[in-house]
Amino acid sequence: MSERLAIYAEALFETLNGKTGHGVIRYGSREVVAVVDSTQAGRTASEVVPYCAQPVPIVATVAEAAALGADRLLIGVAPDGGKLSDAWRAALLDALERGMDAEAGLHSVLTDDPVLVAAAAKAGRRLVDLRVGPPDLDTPVGPYSRDASVRVVHSVGSDCAIGKMTVTLELDRAARARGERSVFVATGQTGIAISGWGIAVDHVISDYIAGAAERLVGEGAERGDLLFVEGQGSLYHPGYSGVTLGLLHGSAPDVLLLCHLAGQEAIHSYESVRLPALPEIVRCYEAACRPVRPATVAAIALNTRPLARDEDARAAISAAEAETGLVVDDPVRFGSDRLLDAVLAAFSD
Amino acid sequence: MSERLAIYAEALFETLNGKTGHGVIRYGSREVVAVVDSTQAGRTASEVVPYCAQPVPIVATVAEAAALGADRLLIGVAPDGGKLSDAWRAALLDALERGMDAEAGLHSVLTDDPVLVAAAAKAGRRLVDLRVGPPDLDTPVGPYSRDASVRVVHSVGSDCAIGKMTVTLELDRAARARGERSVFVATGQTGIAISGWGIAVDHVISDYIAGAAERLVGEGAERGDLLFVEGQGSLYHPGYSGVTLGLLHGSAPDVLLLCHLAGQEAIHSYESVRLPALPEIVRCYEAACRPVRPATVAAIALNTRPLARDEDARAAISAAEAETGLVVDDPVRFGSDRLLDAVLAAFSD
Numbered sequence: 265m266s267e268r269l270a271i272y273a274e275a276l277f278e279t280l281n282g283k284t285g286h287g288v289i290r291y292g293s294r295e296v297v298a299v300v301d302s303t304q305a306g307r308t309a310s311e312v313v314p315y316c317a318q319p320v321p322i323v324a325t326v327a328e329a330a331a332l333g334a335d336r337l338l339i340g341v342a343p344d345g346g347k348l349s350d351a352w353r354a355a356l357l358d359a360l361e362r363g364m365d366a367e368a369g370l371h372s373v374l375t376d377d378p379v380l381v382a383a384a385a386k387a388g389r390r391l392v393d394l395r396v397g398p399p400d401l402d403t404p405v406g407p408y409s410r411d412a413s414v415r416v417v418h419s420v421g422s423d424c425a426i427g428k429m430t431v432t433l434e435l436d437r438a439a440r441a442r443g444e445r446s447v448f449v450a451t452g453q454t455g456i457a458i459s460g461w462g463i464a465v466d467h468v469i470s471d472y473i474a475g476a477a478e479r480l481v482g483e484g485a486e487r488g489d490l491l492f493v494e495g496q497g498s499l500y501h502p503g504y505s506g507v508t509l510g511l512l513h514g515s516a517p518d519v520l521l522l523c524h525l526a527g528q529e530a531i532h533s534y535e536s537v538r539l540p541a542l543p544e545i546v547r548c549y550e551a552a553c554r555p556v557r558p559a560t561v562a563a564i565a566l567n568t569r570p571l572a573r574d575e576d577a578r579a580a581i582s583a584a585e586a587e588t589g590l591v592v593d594d595p596v597r598f599g600s601d602r603l604l605d606a607v608l609a610a611f612s613d
Numbered sequence: 614m615s616e617r618l619a620i621y622a623e624a625l626f627e628t629l630n631g632k633t634g635h636g637v638i639r640y641g642s643r644e645v646v647a648v649v650d651s652t653q654a655g656r657t658a659s660e661v662v663p664y665c666a667q668p669v670p671i672v673a674t675v676a677e678a679a680a681l682g683a684d685r686l687l688i689g690v691a692p693d694g695g696k697l698s699d700a701w702r703a704a705l706l707d708a709l710e711r712g713m714d715a716e717a718g719l720h721s722v723l724t725d726d727p728v729l730v731a732a733a734a735k736a737g738r739r740l741v742d743l744r745v746g747p748p749d750l751d752t753p754v755g756p757y758s759r760d761a762s763v764r765v766v767h768s769v770g771s772d773c774a775i776g777k778m779t780v781t782l783e784l785d786r787a788a789r790a791r792g793e794r795s796v797f798v799a800t801g802q803t804g805i806a807i808s809g810w811g812i813a814v815d816h817v818i819s820d821y822i823a824g825a826a827e828r829l830v831g832e833g834a835e836r837g838d839l840l841f842v843e844g845q846g847s848l849y850h851p852g853y854s855g856v857t858l859g860l861l862h863g864s865a866p867d868v869l870l871l872c873h874l875a876g877q878e879a880i881h882s883y884e885s886v887r888l889p890a891l892p893e894i895v896r897c898y899e900a901a902c903r904p905v906r907p908a909t910v911a912a913i914a915l916n917t918r919p920l921a922r923d924e925d926a927r928a929a930i931s932a933a934e935a936e937t938g939l940v941v942d943d944p945v946r947f948g949s950d951r952l953l954d955a956v957l958a959a960f961s962d
């Protein structure tokens with residue numbers, strides 16, 4: 265993909281819902297020439313969200329992004345429910361009329377929208393739906409169908425939007441730096457926007473979640489032999505737990521990496537759903553794997569973003585290690601080496 | 614629905630895959646005038662499958678079914694993966710050309726098939742897709758959003774195709790006979806074919822499983838205050854566990870009814886996946902509910918079909934009661950009263 269992207273995140277770039285744009289800026293191989301968010305115009309992406317790590321200019325309008333050379337507008341937000349809003353749809357039409365492609369990873373499918381289809385045809389540009397999977401999915405063959413030499417690591421989490429994809433990308437990158445034939449296996453829209461392949465398992469017909477996950481592992485195994493499969497949702501999430509379990513059973517991992525946001529005690533947006541202590545979360549995921557293919561949690565990636573000071577972050581990591589007896593670290597803040605050591609050691613046990 | 618159905622189950626009526634037809638014959642309110650299965654032609658449905666309980670004639674061809682007055686052909690089989698085979702598609706075309714409607718509950722959508730659409734238009738007949746859900750699904754509001762006076766019972770199982778729908782229908786029927794405002798809540802194609810409403814949660818976009826389940830409970834609550842929500846799949850099933858957990862968390866039951874096939878030790882078609890003992894299965898389902906809304910297993914419906922003699926069935930029931938400390942019975946063989954007593958008692962605890 266050699267496009268020059270503009271990322272549309274009007275009024276949302278600074279929020280968690282802007283995570284698609286953040287991920288594409290931080291990890292994507294495509295050039296990002298602008299972010300569109302009039303509430304932050306004049307600043308840069310990394311000023312507003314340090315995680316982005318790139319000083320991409322933020323502009324107020326699609327027209328300004330086009331003037332900076334953007335030839336594709338990506339909807340860079342991931343709202344609950346995944347619907348295309350009228351405002352975002354208008355932005356995509358604006359982009360098409362200015363000669364840009366339109367790309368999105370929402371549940372609303374761009375190529376199902378006659379107005380967008382007509383506008384794209386008129387402009388001679390493309391509509392790209394990151395979340396639409398292949399048409400020939402099916403149920404899985406089964407948990408022991410793959411080559412025994414393939415090692416599968418799966419990132420699971422206590423909640424959504426706490427950094428599972430980031431942890432997965434960081435560990436894949438660190439493993440490749442060590443000479444491993446490691447592969448990041450994208451299971452969601454942002455991961456696909458970053459890596460250029462994958463299946464958004466939360467958009468497939470629900471009977472085929474596990475089949476889609478099994479197929480992803482098969483495709484990953486053609487690219488390498490250490491697969492880091494991005495997790496989705498949480499077994500504790502009232503809305504997305506089905507996707508989580510289907511992905512867990514379909515990818516049939518050997519090793520789990522548990523992701524948790526430091527200090528979080530309830531599911532975001534569902535405050536009545538309380539999270540248990542970390543050792544219980546570890547037990548829950550291991551128990552969920554057991555019937556299909558046993559797997560152990562090798563380490564915990566603790567997102568310490570809520571803690572401003574490094575010493576508080578280190579204290580939270582130490583406390584989680586004491587509580588669980590597992591290696592715990594924040595790969596974004598302190599590097600991935602200790603987590604990767606623990607993951608690789610789990611395969612030699 | 615006042616159609617006169619013919620059920621197409623060529624070469625499969627006698628098998629478990631014929632369960633859609635069996636359920637519609639046993640429980641449906643529509644008249645079934647014929648089954649099409651040339652390998653059983655000349656016999657009746659209840660001779661071949663006693664569960665059907667109706668002596669519907671089995672014929673060899675769609676033409677013979679039409680001659681018996683059928684005005685709609687229903688694909689009466691539920692294959693793994695849910696694809697429409699070429700042979701079944703040909704049967705539907707044959708039916709349309711003979712002036713019948715075509716109905717199916719597969720993942721393959723009839724109205725997406727241009728040849729079927731053209732044939733239906735030419736014949737002036739309907740294509741009916743039982744498995745296609747409403748277009749405006751979304752993520753759920755949350756587990757405590759419903760009226761506290763609504764009681765939700767959910768049938769869960771150790772595997773697919775072991776009688777969860779049957780148990781759910783039997784208990785609903787028994788509850789209505791006692792004067793309860795009881796409702797059968799269909800979550801799959803066969804249940805919808807029987808009751809005329811519902812959502813096939815295994816066909817929705819996987820992000821919306823729980824939202825679909827929550828919506829079904831809301832719609833059920835407009836029809837009564839004791840809801841028997843049909844379960845799907847199994848938490849132990851490598852292919853369908855995601856659907857199971859999404860439905861469990863979305864319907865957020867108060868009480869569970871566990872369904873199990875006597876003597877079964879591994880998942881059908883995935884023999885490497887072994888089932889644990891019944892008390893562990895009970896614990897697994899209760900643990901899965903706990904984060905979102907706690908629920909207890911009130912009783913176990915044991916499908917004793919593999920046991921020919923009633924005394925062996927009674928012994929298996931007694932053994933399961935001793936093993937679990939719960940009320941166990943086979944509602945098809947011995948009636949639903951003891952199970953219903955246990956379910957209703959769980960609400961007064």
